[in-house]
Amino acid sequence: MKFGVVTFPGSNCDYDAYSAVKHVMGEEVEFLWHKSSNLLGSDLVILPGGFSYGDYLRGGAIAKFSPIMEQVIKFANSGGMVMGICNGFQILTECGLLPGALMRNSHLRFSCKYIYLRVENNKNPYAYNCNVGDVLKIPIAHGEGNYYHYDGEIEKLEKNNQVIFRYCDKDGNITPEANPNGSLNNIGGICNKEGNVLGMMPHPERVVEDILGSTDGLKIFESIIASLKPIDTLG
Protein backbone atom coordinates (compact mmCIF):
# COMPACT_ATOMS: atom_id res chain seq x y z
CA MET A 1 0.00 0.00 0.00
CA LYS A 2 1.03 3.58 -0.55
CA PHE A 3 0.85 6.53 1.81
CA GLY A 4 0.90 10.20 0.82
CA VAL A 5 2.05 12.89 3.27
CA VAL A 6 0.99 16.44 2.41
CA THR A 7 3.49 19.25 2.92
CA PHE A 8 1.96 22.69 3.41
CA PRO A 9 4.11 25.76 3.96
CA GLY A 10 4.60 25.55 7.73
CA SER A 11 4.08 21.79 8.12
CA ASN A 12 6.73 20.50 10.51
CA CYS A 13 5.73 16.90 11.22
CA ASP A 14 5.70 15.79 7.59
CA TYR A 15 9.13 14.16 7.82
CA ASP A 16 8.20 12.39 11.08
CA ALA A 17 5.11 10.92 9.43
CA TYR A 18 7.09 10.01 6.29
CA SER A 19 9.80 8.33 8.36
CA ALA A 20 7.34 6.40 10.55
CA VAL A 21 5.67 4.98 7.44
CA LYS A 22 8.79 4.33 5.38
CA HIS A 23 11.52 3.42 7.85
CA VAL A 24 9.50 1.89 10.68
CA MET A 25 6.51 0.37 8.91
CA GLY A 26 8.39 -0.34 5.68
CA GLU A 27 5.57 0.92 3.47
CA GLU A 28 5.75 3.03 0.34
CA VAL A 29 5.25 6.77 0.91
CA GLU A 30 5.44 10.00 -1.11
CA PHE A 31 5.35 13.65 -0.14
CA LEU A 32 2.46 15.55 -1.70
CA TRP A 33 3.16 19.25 -2.27
CA HIS A 34 0.35 21.64 -1.32
CA LYS A 35 0.29 23.20 -4.81
CA SER A 36 -0.01 19.85 -6.51
CA SER A 37 -3.33 18.42 -7.64
CA ASN A 38 -2.14 14.83 -7.75
CA LEU A 39 -2.35 12.33 -4.89
CA LEU A 40 0.11 10.05 -6.77
CA GLY A 41 -2.05 6.98 -6.25
CA SER A 42 -2.02 7.18 -2.43
CA ASP A 43 -4.19 4.66 -0.58
CA LEU A 44 -4.11 6.89 2.48
CA VAL A 45 -3.33 10.59 2.79
CA ILE A 46 -1.81 12.01 5.98
CA LEU A 47 -2.27 15.70 6.77
CA PRO A 48 0.62 16.21 9.19
CA GLY A 49 1.11 18.46 12.17
CA GLY A 50 2.66 21.89 12.09
CA PHE A 51 1.53 25.45 11.46
CA SER A 52 0.26 25.47 7.90
CA TYR A 53 0.25 29.01 6.50
CA GLY A 54 1.55 30.24 9.87
CA ASP A 55 -1.79 29.42 11.54
CA TYR A 56 -2.94 32.80 10.20
CA LEU A 57 -6.60 33.53 10.90
CA ARG A 58 -7.23 30.13 12.58
CA GLY A 59 -5.31 26.85 12.54
CA GLY A 60 -6.08 25.14 9.22
CA ALA A 61 -8.27 27.97 7.90
CA ILE A 62 -6.06 28.84 4.91
CA ALA A 63 -4.76 25.34 4.14
CA LYS A 64 -8.25 24.14 3.27
CA PHE A 65 -8.16 26.21 0.06
CA SER A 66 -4.86 24.81 -1.27
CA PRO A 67 -4.96 22.84 -4.57
CA ILE A 68 -4.01 19.54 -2.90
CA MET A 69 -6.94 19.86 -0.48
CA GLU A 70 -9.41 19.98 -3.35
CA GLN A 71 -8.15 16.51 -4.32
CA VAL A 72 -8.01 15.30 -0.71
CA ILE A 73 -11.66 16.32 -0.21
CA LYS A 74 -12.73 14.49 -3.40
CA PHE A 75 -10.69 11.44 -2.34
CA ALA A 76 -12.25 11.39 1.15
CA ASN A 77 -15.76 11.87 -0.21
CA SER A 78 -15.31 8.85 -2.45
CA GLY A 79 -14.27 6.71 0.53
CA GLY A 80 -10.49 7.29 0.49
CA MET A 81 -8.68 7.17 3.82
CA VAL A 82 -7.48 10.51 5.18
CA MET A 83 -5.79 10.97 8.54
CA GLY A 84 -5.20 14.40 10.06
CA ILE A 85 -2.77 14.74 12.94
CA CYS A 86 -2.80 17.92 15.06
CA ASN A 87 -2.80 20.74 12.48
CA GLY A 88 -4.11 18.11 10.05
CA PHE A 89 -7.11 17.58 12.36
CA GLN A 90 -7.68 21.35 12.40
CA ILE A 91 -7.63 21.39 8.58
CA LEU A 92 -10.14 18.51 8.44
CA THR A 93 -12.61 20.35 10.70
CA GLU A 94 -12.09 23.63 8.81
CA CYS A 95 -12.85 22.01 5.45
CA GLY A 96 -15.86 20.16 6.81
CA LEU A 97 -14.58 16.59 6.37
CA LEU A 98 -14.89 16.24 10.15
CA PRO A 99 -17.52 17.87 12.37
CA GLY A 100 -16.84 20.45 15.08
CA ALA A 101 -13.96 22.84 15.65
CA LEU A 102 -10.66 22.99 17.52
CA MET A 103 -10.52 26.05 19.70
CA ARG A 104 -7.80 27.67 21.75
CA ASN A 105 -6.77 25.45 24.68
CA SER A 106 -8.94 26.41 27.66
CA HIS A 107 -5.84 27.27 29.75
CA LEU A 108 -4.52 29.43 26.85
CA ARG A 109 -1.08 27.79 26.83
CA PHE A 110 0.69 25.73 24.21
CA SER A 111 0.85 22.21 25.61
CA CYS A 112 3.73 19.87 24.73
CA LYS A 113 3.74 16.69 26.82
CA TYR A 114 2.83 13.02 26.96
CA ILE A 115 -0.83 12.23 27.52
CA TYR A 116 -2.81 9.00 27.67
CA LEU A 117 -5.52 8.15 25.19
CA ARG A 118 -8.19 5.52 25.64
CA VAL A 119 -9.41 3.65 22.58
CA GLU A 120 -13.19 4.07 22.43
CA ASN A 121 -14.07 2.30 19.19
CA ASN A 122 -12.00 -0.29 17.33
CA LYS A 123 -14.52 -0.93 14.55
CA ASN A 124 -12.58 1.64 12.63
CA PRO A 125 -9.51 1.24 10.41
CA TYR A 126 -7.37 3.53 12.57
CA ALA A 127 -7.86 1.50 15.76
CA TYR A 128 -8.43 -1.85 14.11
CA ASN A 129 -5.59 -3.60 15.97
CA CYS A 130 -6.49 -2.12 19.36
CA ASN A 131 -8.97 -3.29 21.95
CA VAL A 132 -11.61 -0.94 23.29
CA GLY A 133 -10.21 0.37 26.56
CA ASP A 134 -6.55 0.13 25.49
CA VAL A 135 -4.53 3.03 26.86
CA LEU A 136 -1.96 4.60 24.51
CA LYS A 137 0.85 6.91 25.64
CA ILE A 138 1.28 9.52 22.91
CA PRO A 139 2.54 13.12 23.02
CA ILE A 140 0.55 16.26 22.24
CA ALA A 141 2.00 19.57 21.04
CA HIS A 142 -0.64 22.19 20.34
CA GLY A 143 -2.18 25.49 21.36
CA GLU A 144 -5.54 24.94 19.66
CA GLY A 145 -6.75 21.44 20.45
CA ASN A 146 -9.84 22.17 22.46
CA TYR A 147 -12.50 20.13 20.64
CA TYR A 148 -15.89 21.81 20.50
CA HIS A 149 -19.19 21.23 18.82
CA TYR A 150 -22.53 22.75 19.75
CA ASP A 151 -25.25 21.07 21.77
CA GLY A 152 -26.95 18.28 19.95
CA GLU A 153 -24.04 17.62 17.61
CA ILE A 154 -21.78 16.20 20.34
CA GLU A 155 -24.55 13.80 21.27
CA LYS A 156 -24.83 12.69 17.62
CA LEU A 157 -21.08 12.13 17.47
CA GLU A 158 -21.22 9.96 20.59
CA LYS A 159 -24.27 8.06 19.39
CA ASN A 160 -22.61 7.25 16.05
CA ASN A 161 -19.48 6.01 17.88
CA GLN A 162 -17.39 8.61 16.05
CA VAL A 163 -15.23 9.27 19.11
CA ILE A 164 -12.22 7.01 18.57
CA PHE A 165 -9.84 8.35 21.24
CA ARG A 166 -10.47 10.09 24.55
CA TYR A 167 -7.94 11.66 26.93
CA CYS A 168 -7.62 9.57 30.08
CA ASP A 169 -5.27 8.95 33.00
CA LYS A 170 -2.69 6.17 32.85
CA ASP A 171 -5.25 3.66 34.11
CA GLY A 172 -7.80 4.58 31.46
CA ASN A 173 -10.09 6.72 33.61
CA ILE A 174 -11.70 9.65 31.79
CA THR A 175 -11.23 12.53 34.24
CA PRO A 176 -11.16 16.33 33.97
CA GLU A 177 -7.53 16.27 35.19
CA ALA A 178 -6.54 14.03 32.28
CA ASN A 179 -8.01 16.49 29.77
CA PRO A 180 -5.06 18.57 28.49
CA ASN A 181 -6.94 21.27 26.59
CA GLY A 182 -10.59 21.56 27.64
CA SER A 183 -11.99 19.33 24.88
CA LEU A 184 -15.65 18.41 25.30
CA ASN A 185 -16.08 14.86 26.65
CA ASN A 186 -12.24 14.53 26.72
CA ILE A 187 -12.30 14.04 22.94
CA GLY A 188 -8.82 13.49 21.47
CA GLY A 189 -9.69 11.88 18.13
CA ILE A 190 -12.80 11.43 16.00
CA CYS A 191 -13.77 9.98 12.65
CA ASN A 192 -16.45 10.91 10.14
CA LYS A 193 -19.70 8.95 9.98
CA GLU A 194 -18.33 6.62 7.31
CA GLY A 195 -15.14 5.98 9.32
CA ASN A 196 -12.62 6.67 6.53
CA VAL A 197 -11.51 10.10 7.80
CA LEU A 198 -9.79 10.41 11.18
CA GLY A 199 -8.55 13.45 13.05
CA MET A 200 -6.52 13.33 16.25
CA MET A 201 -4.59 15.95 18.19
CA PRO A 202 -1.88 13.64 19.65
CA HIS A 203 1.10 12.65 17.49
CA PRO A 204 1.35 8.87 16.89
CA GLU A 205 4.16 9.40 14.35
CA ARG A 206 6.41 10.64 17.19
CA VAL A 207 6.20 7.39 19.18
CA VAL A 208 7.05 4.53 16.86
CA GLU A 209 10.45 3.40 18.22
CA ASP A 210 11.70 2.56 21.71
CA ILE A 211 14.29 5.31 21.58
CA LEU A 212 11.46 7.86 21.25
CA GLY A 213 9.99 6.98 24.65
CA SER A 214 6.94 4.99 23.58
CA THR A 215 5.93 2.75 20.71
CA ASP A 216 2.19 3.18 21.16
CA GLY A 217 1.93 5.14 17.91
CA LEU A 218 2.76 1.91 16.11
CA LYS A 219 -0.61 0.49 17.08
CA ILE A 220 -2.31 3.13 14.96
CA PHE A 221 -0.06 2.63 11.92
CA GLU A 222 -0.35 -1.15 12.27
CA SER A 223 -4.13 -0.80 12.43
CA ILE A 224 -4.21 1.22 9.22
CA ILE A 225 -2.03 -1.27 7.38
CA ALA A 226 -3.95 -4.29 8.68
CA SER A 227 -7.27 -2.73 7.70
CA LEU A 228 -6.07 -1.97 4.17
CA LYS A 229 -4.63 -5.40 3.44
CA PRO A 230 -6.69 -7.65 1.16
CA ILE A 231 -9.85 -8.87 2.83
CA ASP A 232 -8.81 -12.55 3.09
CA THR A 233 -6.05 -11.69 5.55
CA LEU A 234 -8.63 -10.11 7.85
CA GLY A 235 -10.27 -13.47 8.51
Add this chain to the structure above:
Amino acid sequence: MTNNKKAIVYVRLKEGVLDPQGVTIHKALSQMGYNEFVSVRTGRFFELEIEANGNDIDKRLDEVCSKLLANPVIESYTVEKH
Protein backbone atom coordinates in the same frame (compact mmCIF):
# COMPACT_ATOMS: atom_id res chain seq x y z
CA MET B 1 -9.34 60.47 -4.78
CA THR B 2 -10.52 56.91 -4.65
CA ASN B 3 -14.19 56.05 -4.39
CA ASN B 4 -13.51 52.59 -3.07
CA LYS B 5 -15.89 51.37 -0.44
CA LYS B 6 -14.96 49.80 2.83
CA ALA B 7 -16.48 47.04 4.89
CA ILE B 8 -15.62 46.18 8.45
CA VAL B 9 -16.27 42.61 9.48
CA TYR B 10 -16.51 41.77 13.18
CA VAL B 11 -16.00 38.13 14.10
CA ARG B 12 -16.78 36.92 17.61
CA LEU B 13 -17.30 33.63 19.39
CA LYS B 14 -20.96 32.64 19.44
CA GLU B 15 -22.91 33.16 22.63
CA GLY B 16 -22.45 30.17 24.91
CA VAL B 17 -18.99 29.32 23.54
CA LEU B 18 -16.43 29.73 26.31
CA ASP B 19 -13.95 32.53 25.61
CA PRO B 20 -10.95 31.84 27.88
CA GLN B 21 -9.16 35.00 26.71
CA GLY B 22 -12.18 37.09 27.68
CA VAL B 23 -12.34 35.38 31.07
CA THR B 24 -8.64 36.06 31.69
CA ILE B 25 -8.97 39.73 30.72
CA HIS B 26 -12.02 40.05 32.95
CA LYS B 27 -10.07 38.62 35.89
CA ALA B 28 -7.26 41.11 35.27
CA LEU B 29 -9.76 44.00 35.23
CA SER B 30 -11.20 42.83 38.56
CA GLN B 31 -7.71 42.67 40.07
CA MET B 32 -7.09 46.20 38.83
CA GLY B 33 -10.17 47.37 40.73
CA TYR B 34 -12.48 47.76 37.72
CA ASN B 35 -15.20 45.72 39.35
CA GLU B 36 -18.12 47.19 37.42
CA PHE B 37 -17.25 45.17 34.30
CA VAL B 38 -19.32 42.04 34.55
CA SER B 39 -17.78 40.11 31.67
CA VAL B 40 -15.48 40.47 28.68
CA ARG B 41 -15.79 38.78 25.30
CA THR B 42 -13.01 39.03 22.71
CA GLY B 43 -13.23 39.03 18.94
CA ARG B 44 -11.47 40.43 15.92
CA PHE B 45 -12.22 42.69 13.04
CA PHE B 46 -11.18 42.91 9.41
CA GLU B 47 -11.18 45.99 7.19
CA LEU B 48 -11.89 45.15 3.57
CA GLU B 49 -11.45 47.74 0.85
CA ILE B 50 -13.82 47.09 -2.04
CA GLU B 51 -13.71 48.30 -5.65
CA ALA B 52 -16.18 51.14 -6.11
CA ASN B 53 -17.86 49.37 -9.03
CA GLY B 54 -18.08 45.93 -7.36
CA ASN B 55 -21.36 44.10 -7.93
CA ASP B 56 -23.38 41.95 -5.60
CA ILE B 57 -21.25 43.11 -2.72
CA ASP B 58 -23.59 42.06 0.10
CA LYS B 59 -23.78 38.52 -1.16
CA ARG B 60 -20.04 38.30 -1.81
CA LEU B 61 -19.20 39.74 1.60
CA ASP B 62 -21.45 37.17 3.18
CA GLU B 63 -19.64 34.39 1.31
CA VAL B 64 -16.23 35.70 2.34
CA CYS B 65 -17.32 35.78 5.98
CA SER B 66 -18.84 32.34 6.10
CA LYS B 67 -16.20 30.61 3.96
CA LEU B 68 -13.06 32.17 5.41
CA LEU B 69 -13.17 34.98 7.96
CA ALA B 70 -15.40 33.17 10.47
CA ASN B 71 -15.75 29.51 11.37
CA PRO B 72 -19.54 29.11 11.51
CA VAL B 73 -19.28 26.26 14.03
CA ILE B 74 -17.98 28.56 16.75
CA GLU B 75 -18.12 32.14 15.47
CA SER B 76 -20.68 34.68 14.33
CA TYR B 77 -20.02 37.82 12.29
CA THR B 78 -21.47 41.20 11.54
CA VAL B 79 -20.67 43.45 8.60
CA GLU B 80 -20.59 47.24 8.61
CA LYS B 81 -20.35 48.99 5.26
CA HIS B 82 -18.85 52.46 4.91
